[in-house]
Amino acid sequence: MATLNGLTEGDKIRVFSAGREIDGRGVFIRFQGNFLIWVDSHANINVTSLDTINIRKVS
Incomplete structure (x- = not known):
């Protein structure tokens, strides 16, 4: 399993x-x-450009 950022x-x-x-x-x-x-909470697979978003890991 790969880890990135x-x-x-x-x-x-x-x-x-x-x-x-x-x-x-x-x-x-x-x-x-x-x-x-x-995958969002509705089980939809999303492909989102990294140019316009921020991602936060939920602990």
């Missing part, structure tokens, strides 16, 4: 854009190129 597949995360939370909490899957791949 302190995130490991399966970690719970919160994703923010412009300081506002988007799609609530989710689960980190991986980084691919300049994109975050994650």
Whole structure:
């Protein structure tokens, strides 16, 4: 299992854009190129550009 920037597949995360939370909490899957791949609380797979977001690991 790979770790990148302190995130490991399966970690719970919160994703923010412009300081506002988007799609609530989710689960980190991986980084691919300049994109975050994650699953939101509705079990949707999301591919989100890292250019416009901040990610916070939920402890």
